[in-house]
Amino acid sequence: MIDPVVQPPSLPELTPEEMRRYSRHLLLPQVGLEGQRRLKAASVVIVGVGGLGSAIAMYLAAAGVGRIGLVDDDVVDESNLQRQVIHGQSTLGELKVISARQRMLDINPYITVDVYPTRLTSNNAMEILRPYDIIVDGTDNIPTRYLLNDAAVLLGKPYVYGSIYRFEGQVSVFYAKEGPCYRCLFPEPPPPHLVPTCGQGGVIGVLPGTIGTLQATEVIKLILGIGQPLIGRLLLYDALDMSFDIVRVRKNPKCPVCGERPTITTLQDYDAFCGLPSAEARAEEARWEIGPRELAQWLAEERPVRVIDIREPHELAISRIPAAENVPYNRLLASYESWDRETPIVLVCRTGNRSAQAARVLREAGFQHVWNLRGGINAWAREVDPSQPEY
Numbered sequence: 528m529i530d531p532v533v534q535p536p537s538l539p540e541l542t543p544e545e546m547r548r549y550s551r552h553l554l555l556p557q558v559g560l561e562g563q564r565r566l567k568a569a570s571v572v573i574v575g576v577g578g579l580g581s582a583i584a585m586y587l588a589a590a591g592v593g594r595i596g597l598v599d600d601d602v603v604d605e606s607n608l609q610r611q612v613i614h615g616q617s618t619l620g621e622l623k624v625i626s627a628r629q630r631m632l633d634i635n636p637y638i639t640v641d642v643y644p645t646r647l648t649s650n651n652a653m654e655i656l657r658p659y660d661i662i663v664d665g666t667d668n669i670p671t672r673y674l675l676n677d678a679a680v681l682l683g684k685p686y687v688y689g690s691i692y693r694f695e696g697q698v699s700v701f702y703a704k705e706g707p708c709y710r711c712l713f714p715e716p717p718p719p720h721l722v723p724t725c726g727q728g729g730v731i732g733v734l735p736g737t738i739g740t741l742q743a744t745e746v747i748k749l750i751l752g753i754g755q756p757l758i759g760r761l762l763l764y765d766a767l768d769m770s771f772d773i774v775r776v777r778k779n780p781k782c783p784v785c786g787e788r789p790t791i792t793t794l795q796d797y798d799a800f801c802g803l804p805s806a807e808a809r810a811e812e813a814r815w816e817i818g819p820r821e822l823a824q825w826l827a828e829e830r831p832v833r834v835i836d837i838r839e840p841h842e843l844a845i846s847r848i849p850a851a852e853n854v855p856y857n858r859l860l861a862s863y864e865s866w867d868r869e870t871p872i873v874l875v876c877r878t879g880n881r882s883a884q885a886a887r888v889l890r891e892a893g894f895q896h897v898w899n900l901r902g903g904i905n906a907w908a909r910e911v912d913p914s915q916p917e918y
């Protein structure tokens with residue numbers, strides 16, 4: 528057990544309405560009147576209001592966490608609604624932070640919700656995160672994890688981590704005062720070409736609900752100082768097996784941010800650290816993009832070009848370019864060494880992100896003419912072949 532994270536000089540009183548609302552908490556000896564006042568005094572910032580953020584934000588709002596900050600620059604899209612249940616049909620196209628705040632205040636009008644419709648970066652992170660007691664990760668992307676971890680260590684705050692992929696998830700609490708940090712567990716990021724995101728690999732819609740709810744549970748325990756938080760432990764969940772495992776995580780005395788002699792004392796360039804291309808490199812890559820109409824023209828002219836669709840076979844059942852070969856991404860990584868490096872290649876995926884990553888791999892291997900289909904097969908469906916669905 529650790530001390531409650533929130534220890535204000537005096538706890539706020541509850542109104543009679545709040546007493547009625549939180550009755551089931553007040554009945555619990557581990558919460559009670561003092562715990563509920565502690566929740567009211569607490570502030571939590573949630574970075575990312577997508578799938579994980581939906582569950583985290585709604586449950587923390589309902590639990591009566593007094594101040595909740597939301598950071599996200601994205602808008603609600605139809606493809607979000609399969610799992611991002613804080614949003615709905617009526618808020619399509621709205622900023623996620625605005626859509627989420629509306630739902631949270633409908634659940635509980637006695638709390639305050641601050642919104643930051645911006646992307647969290649090394650430049651704004653300290654200013655945005657500093658006023659809050661606990662930092663929660665709803666983003667599920669690797670550069671942001673290192674950013675949140677380092678900011679949390681530098682600010683001396685707990686960082687509640689969650690990640691999801693397909694049918695599996697992870698949860699932990701990184702709190703350098705009491706245990707290891709994210710860098711103690713993962714000193715180096717994985718190479719970028721081996722990191723699929725939910726937008727690339729898919730995710731079962733209930734999974735962020737499960738993992739986000741576990742993160743919200745850890746936040747509440749930290750605020751109240753009850754139970755055993757997941758400090759120094761990583762929880763692994765597999766929805767297909769319906770199994771939960773816990774592995775121990777040790778603090779690394781040589782950790783560059785939370786170790787005995789830290790070398791990281793300010794925030795870094797996390798995109799560069801994770802091997803993502805710089806703005807200049809991306810501008811150079813844009814010269815090697817081809818639009819769907821231009822590709823249709825090339826094919827009509829029967830130019831000597833290999834069109835390679837790197838999606839999984841089950842995705843080609845949804846939509847495809849008739850002339851394209853199918854070499855799924857992992858098979859491409861295993862086989863490109865033997866390909867002819869002179870033949871022009873156009874790479875295709877769903878939206879053009881994963882194919883851009885594949886193009887980087889091929890260029891680094893000395894391929895001379897590698898184009899990326901801008902906007903992927905979805906752009907092809909919009910601009911060239913409307914008989915194909917977007918997904």
Ligand SMILES: [Zn+2]
Nearest residue numbers: 708711782785
């Ligand atoms: Zn560390």
